Amino acid sequence: MMSLSPMKMKCYSNQCLPKTHFLKFNPFPYPYTNYAANRLHTLSFTINCNLKNKGGNDLSRKILLSEASPPPLTIDNDDTVNLPASPKNKKAPFGVAKILSKKVLQILSNLPLAIAEMFAIAFLMALGTFIDQGQTPEFYFQNYPEDHPVLGFFTWRWIFFLGFDHMFSSPIFLGMLALLGASLMACTYTTQIPLIKVSRRWSFMHSAEVIRKQEFSESLPRASIQDVGTILMGAGYEVFLKGPTLYAFRGLAGRLAPVGVHIALLLIMVGGTLSAAGSFRGSVTVPQGLNFVVGDVLGPTGFLSSPTDAFNTEIHVNRFSMDYYDSGEVSQFHTDLSLLNMDGKEVMRKTISVNDPLRYDGITIYQTDWSISALQILKDNEGPYNLAMAPLKINGDKKLYGTFLPVGDINSPDVKGISMLARDLQSIVLYDKEGKFSGVRRPNSKLPINIDGSEIVIVDAIGSSGLDLKIDPGVPVVYAGFGALMLTTCISYLSHSQIWALQDGTTVVIGGKTNRAKLEFPDEMNRLLDNIPEIVESSL
Amino acid sequence: MIFSTLEHILTHISFSVISIVISIHLITLLVNEIVGLYDLSKKAMIITFFCVTGLLITRWFFSGHLPFSDLYESLIFLSWGFSIFHIVPGFKKDKNLLSTIIAPSVIFTQGFATSGLLTKMHQSVILVPALQSHWLMMHVSMMILGYAALLCGSLLSVAILVITFQEIIQILGKSKNLDSLNKSVDYVEIKYMNLNERNNFLRKTSFSSSINYYRSQFIQQLDRWSYRIISLGFLFLTIGILSGAVWANEAWGSYWNWDPKETWAFITWTIFAIYLHTRKNKKWEGVNSSIVASIGFLIIWICYLGINLLGIGLHSYGSFTSN
Numbered sequence: 033m034m035s036l037s038p039m040k041m042k043c044y045s046n047q048c049l050p051k052t053h054f055l056k057f058n059p060f061p062y063p064y065t066n067y068a069a070n071r072l073h074t075l076s077f078t079i080n081c082n083l084k085n086k087g088g089n090d091l092s093r094k095i096l097l098s099e100a101s102p103p104p105l106t107i108d109n110d111d112t113v114n115l116p117a118s119p120k121n122k123k124a125p126f127g128v129a130k131i132l133s134k135k136v137l138q139i140l141s142n143l144p145l146a147i148a149e150m151f152a153i154a155f156l157m158a159l160g161t162f163i164d165q166g167q168t169p170e171f172y173f174q175n176y177p178e179d180h181p182v183l184g185f186f187t188w189r190w191i192f193f194l195g196f197d198h199m200f201s202s203p204i205f206l207g208m209l210a211l212l213g214a215s216l217m218a219c220t221y222t223t224q225i226p227l228i229k230v231s232r233r234w235s236f237m238h239s240a241e242v243i244r245k246q247e248f249s250e251s252l253p254r255a256s257i258q259d260v261g262t263i264l265m266g267a268g269y270e271v272f273l274k275g276p277t278l279y280a281f282r283g284l285a286g287r288l289a290p291v292g293v294h295i296a297l298l299l300i301m302v303g304g305t306l307s308a309a310g311s312f313r314g315s316v317t318v319p320q321g322l323n324f325v326v327g328d329v330l331g332p333t334g335f336l337s338s339p340t341d342a343f344n345t346e347i348h349v350n351r352f353s354m355d356y357y358d359s360g361e362v363s364q365f366h367t368d369l370s371l372l373n374m375d376g377k378e379v380m381r382k383t384i385s386v387n388d389p390l391r392y393d394g395i396t397i398y399q400t401d402w403s404i405s406a407l408q409i410l411k412d413n414e415g416p417y418n419l420a421m422a423p424l425k426i427n428g429d430k431k432l433y434g435t436f437l438p439v440g441d442i443n444s445p446d447v448k449g450i451s452m453l454a455r456d457l458q459s460i461v462l463y464d465k466e467g468k469f470s471g472v473r474r475p476n477s478k479l480p481i482n483i484d485g486s487e488i489v490i491v492d493a494i495g496s497s498g499l500d501l502k503i504d505p506g507v508p509v510v511y512a513g514f515g516a517l518m519l520t521t522c523i524s525y526l527s528h529s530q531i532w533a534l535q536d537g538t539t540v541v542i543g544g545k546t547n548r549a550k551l552e553f554p555d556e557m558n559r560l561l562d563n564i565p566e567i568v569e570s571s572l
Numbered sequence: 573m574i575f576s577t578l579e580h581i582l583t584h585i586s587f588s589v590i591s592i593v594i595s596i597h598l599i600t601l602l603v604n605e606i607v608g609l610y611d612l613s614k615k616a617m618i619i620t621f622f623c624v625t626g627l628l629i630t631r632w633f634f635s636g637h638l639p640f641s642d643l644y645e646s647l648i649f650l651s652w653g654f655s656i657f658h659i660v661p662g663f664k665k666d667k668n669l670l671s672t673i674i675a676p677s678v679i680f681t682q683g684f685a686t687s688g689l690l691t692k693m694h695q696s697v698i699l700v701p702a703l704q705s706h707w708l709m710m711h712v713s714m715m716i717l718g719y720a721a722l723l724c725g726s727l728l729s730v731a732i733l734v735i736t737f738q739e740i741i742q743i744l745g746k747s748k749n750l751d752s753l754n755k756s757v758d759y760v761e762i763k764y765m766n767l768n769e770r771n772n773f774l775r776k777t778s779f780s781s782s783i784n785y786y787r788s789q790f791i792q793q794l795d796r797w798s799y800r801i802i803s804l805g806f807l808f809l810t811i812g813i814l815s816g817a818v819w820a821n822e823a824w825g826s827y828w829n830w831d832p833k834e835t836w837a838f839i840t841w842t843i844f845a846i847y848l849h850t851r852k853n854k855k856w857e858g859v860n861s862s863i864v865a866s867i868g869f870l871i872i873w874i875c876y877l878g879i880n881l882l883g884i885g886l887h888s889y890g891s892f893t894s895n
Contacts, residue, residue, distance in 0.1 A: 143853060146849065147850065150842050150849075154843060154846075157835050157838060157839050158835075158836075158839055161832040161835050161879075199830075200830040304828070362700075363701065364701045386702050387702065387819075396825060398824065400824065400825070507827070510817075514818065517810060518810065518811050521810045521811070524803075525803055525804065548803065549800065550796045550799075550800075551793075551797060
């Protein structure tokens with residue numbers, strides 16, 4: 033039933049549909065192949081095969097096979113493939129440089145070195161969290177004194193010499209990161225890219241012994257290699273048949289994705305460097321109703337930072353407000369901003385809040401902080417007066433602001449008055465000149481309160497919005513790296529499985545290996561091989 | 573009120589069911605041929621899973637935000653993460669092995685979460701402005717699923733180390749009484765050997781005793797499990813850290829701040845990246861990679877609890893007002 037012509041087989045999973053049809057041969061089954069140049073001719077053969085299912089129906093089909101010969105493979109695709117020897121350069125100076133650079137590449141792409149670098153970086157980072165960062169020198173003198181060194185040797189001298197008081201920008205740490213980046217590049221260049229070249233090739237095994245040495249191996253008596261091919265195609269494998277030998281693989285993306293992971297990491301490093309070298313940052317606290325100019329706030333962070341036209345933009349804080357939960361806790365902060373260009377024309381208006389920044393022409397404006405700038409009050413129906421609020425230092429993470437309204441003779445040496453305290457814009461607590469609690473008023477309630485003979489109405493509490501401004505040219509690069517890293521890490525989870533088979537008389541020897549799903553692979557193989565029909569003597 | 577009652581009921585059910593599962597595992601370790609018990613433990617794990625899910629949903633429903641905002645909730649979510657790794661159909665094979673690791677993990681995290689240590693955290697809190705983001709769900713769920721998977725995987729690696737070192741001790745002839753226990757463990761493993769492994773076995777046993785062969789098979793099995801689970805956890809951790817960075821860029825204007833929590837998450841990531849790289853070298857597979865994974869196990873705990881509990885640095889994500 034089988035037309036056992038000398039054949040090279042290239043087929044797709046959908047050819048296993050129980051229909052009789054011809055499929056158009058596609059010389060580029062996967063986008064990353066480019067060995068078409070090596071191919072001289074493309075011939076098509078047709079075989080018919082019978083698949084005896086357990087149900088008993090014979091499914092007749094034709095599989096289009098083609099002379100899509102892969103480049104012959106001499107190297108066994110293994111995890112450790114060295115750079116293919118480049119053609120020797122005959123010119124001596126070039127040769128020396130080439131040997132030197134090759135040597136450097138070899139050292140850098142060394143796996144133990146890369147692992148040591150990662151350990152060193154992890155250790156430095158851990159150290160950076162244990163040593164308090166960015167403190168004054170006195171702090172380190174006190175905590176790492178010379179007479180009681182930590183661990184017997186670690187004193188402030190070490191910290192300052194090695195720059196561990198600012199670990200994450202210290203030369204040692206950045207140097208390690210750069211070294212790791214170099215290792216990443218070297219590894220990608222010398223190991224991973226050649227791996228792509230190799231894993232694109234189809235490798236056939238011509239000896240049953242070699243096949244039996246694979247992690248998974250099985251012998252099927254009275255089976256045909258074509259059936260094996262069909263079954264494997266049905267399971268989503270790419271199958272290649274050449275005479276009595278078969279090669280099939282699946283999940284090649286899982287083998288290639290680590291290259292993408294490395295490139296994505298490099299992209300993130302580049303983006304991070306760009307961020308560090310070319311950013312502008314600044315923060316400003318603006319009372320409601322006032323303006324500021326972007327360029328006055330932003331300061332450069334690195335030598336690549338150069339101002340843009342957007343620096344002339346003027347920003348007007350239209351309104352600052354806070355949302356509250358029923359319990360009185362703050363739930364959100366909002367600032368209504370207007371952006372004005374040089375001519376004073378509004379170019380953009382947006383209400384920003386935490387987690388919802390404003391982006392305009394490369395500038396990003398974040399809501400990060402707040403304070404209370406002033407209280408507007410009426411005293412005995414006069415005013416309104418603006419009383420500036422000052423932050424009061426208290427323990428804990430709550431803010432407290434206070435102001436003072438003098439009562440009586442202002443010029444006397446110990447002037448007394450009414451104190452007003454506020455935690456947020458919701459309510460103001462008032463104390464009389466003796467310091468006794470007199471009441472709580474909400475702004476806008478228009479409810480007067482009588483303290484020490486004067487009637488006070490709190491008209492409004494004016495908040496200030498704390499804004500952070502940033503121009504960061506590295507963000508798009510870093511985000512691209514993030515996206516690529518997520519994607520390639522996910523793809524890396526796929527397992528690259530390879531299967532070889534050899535027709536040895538009436539027996540088919542099958543061997544296979546996989547790089548990740550080593551647990552599931554034997555099960556899956558056994559399940560697939562169970563479906564391979566046994567050939568009845570007479571039909572051969 | 574109905575909320576706290578419901579929460580109590582669900583906590584207690586899941587806690588007692590998981591205790592039963594652990595006892596079942598202890599029994600099956602000694603008497604290994606009771607299939608009914610094994611089925612029972614499977615069902616019990618499913619019950620636990622639904623209880624913890626119910627617990628999370630009630631909390632979500634009554635607090636009005638996703639239950640990821642504090643340590644208590646994240647611990648409960650961690651134990652949910654453990655149980656989901658038990659439930660997912662991809663890990664059908666050899667569940668007994670995984671279940672012995674997962675069940676105690678669930679009980680420890682739940683026990684820790686519900687113990688007196690953290691009682692004041694039980695009250696669900698309001699979300700501060702910085703946490704009100706869609707990234708919260710993505711970031712925290714990915715991080716905690718990542719922690720759960722990495723913890724499972726590294727526990728399996730710890731098991732490899734324990735078994736390997738037992739072997740060394742036995743060679744030294746110091747502990748002969750542990751032999752019987754090992755035999756029973758190894759005996760369970762024979763069930764999971766497939767035909768192919770038996771073929772290999774026939775070839776290999778010509779020079780090694782069967783007990784050593786079973787042990788190496790068992791170690792290999794553990795090794796492959798731990799590699800598979802750690803890879804999955806690494807995937808979640810990567811997505812978690814990156815989504816956290818994107819979120820930080822939205823909320824604070826910087827995608828990386830070298831905050832202690834961030835730094836330790838990155839250290840964890842680095843350690844498991846090292847683990848994945850040690851797998852590239854055939855010589856390092858097994859004991860060496862297990863040592864790395866065991867270091868990773870400690871580091872996850874430092875990252876997850878240590879930073880918050882020991883108060884290294886000032887990690888106060890979301891405390892918008894504390895600058």
